[in-house]
Amino acid sequence: MKNLKLLFIAFLLTSCGTIVNYDYEKSTNFDDYKTYNYFDDIETGLSELDTKRLIRVMDKKLKAMGFSRTDNPDFYIDIQSQSIVSRNNSSVGVGVGGGSGGGFGGVSVGIPVGQNKQSRELIIDFVDETKTGLFWQAISESSFNPNASPEKREALFAKIIDKVFAEYPPQKD
Numbered sequence: 001m002k003n004l005k006l007l008f009i010a011f012l013l014t015s016c017g018t019i020v021n022y023d024y025e026k027s028t029n030f031d032d033y034k035t036y037n038y039f040d041d042i043e044t045g046l047s048e049l050d051t052k053r054l055i056r057v058m059d060k061k062l063k064a065m066g067f068s069r070t071d072n073p074d075f076y077i078d079i080q081s082q083s084i085v086s087r088n089n090s091s092v093g094v095g096v097g098g099g100s101g102g103g104f105g106g107v108s109v110g111i112p113v114g115q116n117k118q119s120r121e122l123i124i125d126f127v128d129e130t131k132t133g134l135f136w137q138a139i140s141e142s143s144f145n146p147n148a149s150p151e152k153r154e155a156l157f158a159k160i161i162d163k164v165f166a167e168y169p170p171q172k173d
Helices: 002-015 048-064 150-167
Strands: 019-025 034-038 075-085 093-101 104-113 116-128 131-142
Touching: 019 104, 019 150, 048 150, 116 150, 131 150
Parallel strands: 034 075
Antiparallel strands: 019 131, 075 116, 093 104, 116 131
């Protein structure tokens, strides 16, 4: 029974995490890319403050990976984001029924339980404008609390970015 509880807790912790999907141009030589910058006209879909937080976190991660930000980069980064609201379909049913003399009748009411879940999809594109165009993309989806404190938002971005760049550069088959 104790093992079952631990398994259930582990399932809950992993099911609420960030999901990341990757795609890349298979002919890309990722060793060619050492410098980056962001597109000037970037529209992330985030608030201005969240955009600054995300870029700050990305700059820190990319620097740790050996990249440097410059005005004449090897590639540009584009970031897009959107909020996704998932309806909670959980409900509790209450029913009343009865019958007499061969007739049956009933009433059932579903009462919603819980709240709608909010998540955020974040798309990060690496674009080489001189060679291949889009050469790497990561799409992440994670839970999102619009009322979180600035510190919690930045911590969430740090977790997302760590997971996004965990598979960069991709291992070619």
